Amino acid sequence: MSHSKGTVVLGVAASDAHAVANHLIAYSLRAAGYDVVNLGTCTPVSEFAAAVQERPETLAVIIGSLNGHVHEDLRDLREAAIECPVIVGGNLSVGSQKDASALDRLYALGVDHILSQPDQLPPLLARIAAERAIEAVPVAVAAS
Amino acid sequence: MTLPPHADSIAYVRSLGKPTAADVLRRSRENGKVAVQPRCGVGGHDEMLALLRDLEAEAEPDILTITIDSHTRLKRFDNALRSLNLNPADLNGYPLVTHGWQRGRELNSSVRAPIEIRHGSPDARILFDVSVASGITSFEGGGISYNLPYSKAVPLAESLAAWRDVDAVAGELARDGLVIDRELFGTLTAVLVPPSISLAIGVLEAISAAQQGVRCISISYPQSGHLFQDVAALRAIPRLAARYLPAEVEVFGVLHEFMGVFPKGKRNAEELIFYGAMAARLGGAAKIITKTYHEAYGIPTTQANVDGMRLAAVANSRLLDFVSIDTSRVDEELDWILEEVGEIIEPVLAESNLDSAIIGAFDAGRLDIPFSASKYARSDIIPRREPGGAIRYHSAGALPLSRQTLRRNRNRLELSTPDDLAVLMSGLNDDINYFLRLFGEEAPTT
Numbered sequence: 001m002s003h004s005k006g007t008v009v010l011g012v013a014a015s016d017a018h019a020v021a022n023h024l025i026a027y028s029l030r031a032a033g034y035d036v037v038n039l040g041t042c043t044p045v046s047e048f049a050a051a052v053q054e055r056p057e058t059l060a061v062i063i064g065s066l067n068g069h070v071h072e073d074l075r076d077l078r079e080a081a082i083e084c085p086v087i088v089g090g091n092l093s094v095g096s097q098k099d100a101s102a103l104d105r106l107y108a109l110g111v112d113h114i115l116s117q118p119d120q121l122p123p124l125l126a127r128i129a130a131e132r133a134i135e136a137v138p139v140a141v142a143a144s
Numbered sequence: 145m146t147l148p149p150h151a152d153s154i155a156y157v158r159s160l161g162k163p164t165a166a167d168v169l170r171r172s173r174e175n176g177k178v179a180v181q182p183r184c185g186v187g188g189h190d191e192m193l194a195l196l197r198d199l200e201a202e203a204e205p206d207i208l209t210i211t212i213d214s215h216t217r218l219k220r221f222d223n224a225l226r227s228l229n230l231n232p233a234d235l236n237g238y239p240l241v242t243h244g245w246q247r248g249r250e251l252n253s254s255v256r257a258p259i260e261i262r263h264g265s266p267d268a269r270i271l272f273d274v275s276v277a278s279g280i281t282s283f284e285g286g287g288i289s290y291n292l293p294y295s296k297a298v299p300l301a302e303s304l305a306a307w308r309d310v311d312a313v314a315g316e317l318a319r320d321g322l323v324i325d326r327e328l329f330g331t332l333t334a335v336l337v338p339p340s341i342s343l344a345i346g347v348l349e350a351i352s353a354a355q356q357g358v359r360c361i362s363i364s365y366p367q368s369g370h371l372f373q374d375v376a377a378l379r380a381i382p383r384l385a386a387r388y389l390p391a392e393v394e395v396f397g398v399l400h401e402f403m404g405v406f407p408k409g410k411r412n413a414e415e416l417i418f419y420g421a422m423a424a425r426l427g428g429a430a431k432i433i434t435k436t437y438h439e440a441y442g443i444p445t446t447q448a449n450v451d452g453m454r455l456a457a458v459a460n461s462r463l464l465d466f467v468s469i470d471t472s473r474v475d476e477e478l479d480w481i482l483e484e485v486g487e488i489i490e491p492v493l494a495e496s497n498l499d500s501a502i503i504g505a506f507d508a509g510r511l512d513i514p515f516s517a518s519k520y521a522r523s524d525i526i527p528r529r530e531p532g533g534a535i536r537y538h539s540a541g542a543l544p545l546s547r548q549t550l551r552r553n554r555n556r557l558e559l560s561t562p563d564d565l566a567v568l569m570s571g572l573n574d575d576i577n578y579f580l581r582l583f584g585e586e587a588p589t590t
Binding site for chain 2: 025041117118122
């Protein structure tokens, strides 16, 4: 699609089978003009990495996690060396008390952005796309 | 373990001296009494035997269930065997293939009611063979409905072909004189499934089964919780059968009591169970599959299961003959459902090969289900509840619905806010937790 705002790879963490939020985010990002590659529920890190490798133009990987096992599920994230930014959102620690160290440990695993609300996603993607466009300008000039 | 020939299994079923599932469904339609069936399945053989006997002794269900464990559903028979050897309580159902057909027959001979096998296998051929050898006369599932809600990456071509084989065997048995009831799993993902999606997929699976010679088909539908919509959906089933299926195929409507987020309070849960049973009665369902007041917490105790069945059976009482329903509201919903199902399935039926038409339509989103577990459905459908509770299409994705149908669905939702993701998510959350809010167990978020 020529009017696409870009490709995003979406999925739910490996141990997590929550499909509803995943499908809603896919729906709303498609409506907002993104090409969404939705890998769905129970997606291991290796599958996210393979999807990005197949689509080098990918703007970002978006991983949802609602079951409290995100740290375990993303253990191999740094090894997977995903080129584009990795965004994580959902319920990111077990229990109702959210502690900041849970987020620090996610950044340490190689997560670039952590979102607590789904409506933070469109502005973040727009910012990533804008940064990507700026990076791409010199290349485009050189090519022309 | 070699399975006995079909002739032996047919003779065994005759020797049991009890009705088949098809006999029960026929009788319940003739008498206008909804047959009652529980959900039940545990790993160990002795435990399963005791469970079936206890449920029968206490609640006298018309049909009993053996729910199969997840390993067996995915043909991981070694895993099932290991769990069975080490700790059968770890299994979330009865591993029939692993226990074998002799034990299946032992279960079957131990109860008066016919038994249905319920599972969730994209490829159930081995399980079906063992089920037939066990003399079990009802088997749930279909190439769409037992794939998309359960498996992430099984191509539809594979599950449709596997279920075509199952249906061909059922067809063979029917020709030899043993009619196996083939129930289709209209509940799908169990989350806000629009009635016309449930029924459209049920009808497509029913046509496929009939092509293979199946003679008894149960089309199941999940209670939405909106009485007019539920009664209309059940009343739509015989009309759809008359329109799309050969006359020699018997078709029965089945209601699955509410499959979504169940209220926690015991009395609230019981009210919802009874409400479902009344919908089944008014809709003319041949059978209802029951829930319990333990639904919100997990697997029910035997007592809760018994109580759920007894409560559902109360709705069959002749004392309730005075209860009627506003026919004009039901007929309005019925017209909409029949129209929507026609718009969804007729383009598929216009193609020459049903399987490839179904596969192509799912790929293009012309057939779709909400919140699919499988990547082989697009799940571009977003359902919502209208203010009165009925389930409508907020977004119909690429379903070939007419402009009039789409406009009606949008209008019924009375949406005043734009398609903002946060609004949509919290609204959908409220719709999913509809009964929690209705019973005051949870405050609305919007």
